[in-house]
Amino acid sequence: MSVYYDAATILGSESRAGSLKSRIYDNKLGLGSKPTHLYALISEAAKYDNFLKQVIDAANFLAQEPKLTPVLALLLVHDYFFAKGGIAASANHHLRHAIERHKARLQAEFTRARLKKKCATVEQLKVLLLSEKSPSHRSAPRWIRINTLRSTLEQELATTFKDYKLGAPVLEIACAPAGAKILAIDEHVPDLLALPPDANFTKTQAYTDGAIILQDKASCFPAYLLNGDPAEAEMIEDCMDGCAAPGNKTTHLAALVHLTTRRNINIFACEKDDRRSKILMTMTNKAGAGNVSVLERQDFLALNPQDPRFVNVTHLLLDPSCSGSGILGREDIPALALPIDPKSQQSKGSTPSKGSKKRKRGLEALVQSAVDAVETTADSFAEETKETTYDLARLQKLSILQAKIVQHAFAFPAATKVTYSTCSVHVEENEAVVAKVLGSTIAKSRGWSVLKRQDQISGLQKWVHRGAEKGMNTGTLELDDEAREACIRCHPGDEHGTMGFFLCGFVRNKSDPLHVVTSQAESGQDEEGWEGFDD
Numbered sequence: 001m002s003v004y005y006d007a008a009t010i011l012g013s014e015s016r017a018g019s020l021k022s023r024i025y026d027n028k029l030g031l032g033s034k035p036t037h038l039y040a041l042i043s044e045a046a047k048y049d050n051f052l053k054q055v056i057d058a059a060n061f062l063a064q065e066p067k068l069t070p071v072l073a074l075l076l077v078h079d080y081f082f083a084k085g086g087i088a089a090s091a092n093h094h095l096r097h098a099i100e101r102h103k104a105r106l107q108a109e110f111t112r113a114r115l116k117k118k119c120a121t122v123e124q125l126k127v128l129l130l131s132e133k134s135p136s137h138r139s140a141p142r143w144i145r146i147n148t149l150r151s152t153l154e155q156e157l158a159t160t161f162k163d164y165k166l167g168a169p170v171l172e173i174a175c176a177p178a179g180a181k182i183l184a185i186d187e188h189v190p191d192l193l194a195l196p197p198d199a200n201f202t203k204t205q206a207y208t209d210g211a212i213i214l215q216d217k218a219s220c221f222p223a224y225l226l227n228g229d230p231a232e233a234e235m236i237e238d239c240m241d242g243c244a245a246p247g248n249k250t251t252h253l254a255a256l257v258h259l260t261t262r263r264n265i266n267i268f269a270c271e272k273d274d275r276r277s278k279i280l281m282t283m284t285n286k287a288g289a290g291n292v293s294v295l296e297r298q299d300f301l302a303l304n305p306q307d308p309r310f311v312n313v314t315h316l317l318l319d320p321s322c323s324g325s326g327i328l329g330r331e332d333i334p335a336l337a338l339p340i341d342p343k344s345q346q347s348k349g350s351t352p353s354k355g356s357k358k359r360k361r362g363l364e365a366l367v368q369s370a371v372d373a374v375e376t377t378a379d380s381f382a383e384e385t386k387e388t389t390y391d392l393a394r395l396q397k398l399s400i401l402q403a404k405i406v407q408h409a410f411a412f413p414a415a416t417k418v419t420y421s422t423c424s425v426h427v428e429e430n431e432a433v434v435a436k437v438l439g440s441t442i443a444k445s446r447g448w449s450v451l452k453r454q455d456q457i458s459g460l461q462k463w464v465h466r467g468a469e470k471g472m473n474t475g476t477l478e479l480d481d482e483a484r485e486a487c488i489r490c491h492p493g494d495e496h497g498t499m500g501f502f503l504c505g506f507v508r509n510k511s512d513p514l515h516v517v518t519s520q521a522e523s524g525q526d527e528e529g530w531e532g533f534d535d
């Protein structure tokens with residue numbers, strides 16, 4: 001069976017549940033094509049669908065080809081013009097003939113449409129078409145953090161990325177094909193690179209050695225904010241990552257504190273889920289983060305802040321479970337703009353799947369590691385799961401849990417700095433949580449306040465997107481301007497090429513005599529109690 005028929009089956013109306021990747025790799029449809037080939041064909045065709053539809057409609061040949069459906073035509077014409085090897089079918093295959101019979105007309109319409117777009121080459125055309133896609137369809141760069149526990153930026157630029165041209169704009173990189181040798185050194189976070197979205201580095205030595213880590217730019221903000229500038233970082237004693245798996249932020253923090261002169265900083269990494277605890281162990285070992293102590297299957301809320309092990313914990317990083325609404329849907333089954341079908345006299349778009357309630361970003365793929373995965377194995381170690389439906393009740397439940405986690409962190413006796421982050425775009429999980437914890441008894445009694453913008457590490461001070469405007473906050477929990485300005489937001493799919501993300505830092509002035517530590521606060525007993533919460 002041809003890859004084109006298989007792709008059409010996946011995109012067909014009967015087979016739309018689940019993510020694109022799961023549809024391909026679960027192979028419940030009995031498809032015979034190589035998964036890598038299928039995935040590449042569908043995701044590439046989806047990038048240029050509007051243009052291809054226009055060319056096919058103008059060439060107007062579908063009525064003469066009874067075996068060509070609009071989906072098949074789009075996929076075949078994509079490969080005819082854009083794939084390196086052209087149409088992937090033998091010289092006498094009927095699908096190839098169905099396109100080649102009309103090649104003069106197709107070529108003329110393709111050239112006309114390309115020139116109308118003022119593009120001298122097909123490569124220029126591809127870049128332009130990608131940049132024209134709406135933000136939700138636009139790719140974000142592949143962000144790569146250099147793990148300074150294993151390597152340096154200079155070393156990686158001279159080896160893994162030695163053929164790459166530096167300094168391309170992020171938008172150009174986000175639109176570049178996998179093979180484009182361009183990259184940018186990030187302007188906000190040190191040791192972070194932007195590369196073309198589909199570039200695959202999982203087969204490189206650097207990846208195998210843990211010298212490079214695939215991590216979204218926004219996900220690098222929390223550890224960078226928590227660590228602060230070099231002078232401030234010298235004040236760090238022990239750290240706690242309360243919700244750590246798979247460990248991207250934990251290993252980033254480990255790398256940052258390693259740059260201080262203090263050699264005995266311990267990072268406790270707490271993870272309540274059994275399977276994710278194992279991933280966390282794997283990740284910290286691979287990254288060479290020897291200063292991380294993993295607390296396996298440990299609920300952060302069940303930790304006693306007074307435990308003598310945590311007496312020196314000064315810095316806490318909190319990145320709890322959230323709705324994942326900021327995660328860019330790389331895996332979604334694309335809704336293709338299809339050519340007009342003269343046989344049915346109507347043009348049908350393929351509607352995106354409402355899909356399963358929870359879309360795992362690849363933990364399944366970890367288990368089925370034998371599968372010939374297209375995407376990187378690192379994507380299997382997803383930081384968060386994206387939920388596809390949100391209702392207010394669910395968001396409020398998450399919000400309560402998130403606020404409890406932050407308030408629990410406030411109770412650690414030596415704590416002076418806490419970061420709270422989510423990959424959610426919802427105010428309920430973000431500014432509303434900040435407002436709630438600032439108003440809590442424990443925050444007031446222990447002197448916790450927001451880490452003001454002017455006191456943030458320079459790269460994040462200059463980050464433009466701050467907390468949601470007044471009036472967007474929910475209920476009575478409004479933040480004042482200073483607190484709103486202290487919040488950091490990343491908007492998914494904008495020109496910065498990040499996922500949707502939220503971050504807020506909190507600091508405590510230990511020496512302030514006004515903030516007498518009450519025994520109630522020290523033991524973590526806020527008026528709401530600490531019974532724990534299961535989401």
Ligand SMILES: C[S@@+](CC[C@H](N)C(=O)[O-])C[C@H]1O[C@@H](n2cnc3c(N)ncnc32)[C@H](O)[C@@H]1O
Binds near residue numbers: 242249272320384
């Ligand atoms: C958003 S993910 C963390 C991603 C991680 N910070 C990273 O950068 O790789 C949230 C994790 O926290 C864990 N978690 C949620 N609530 C927890 C709790 N109360 N105690 C410990 N772990 C928790 C979840 O199982 C999940 O693995």
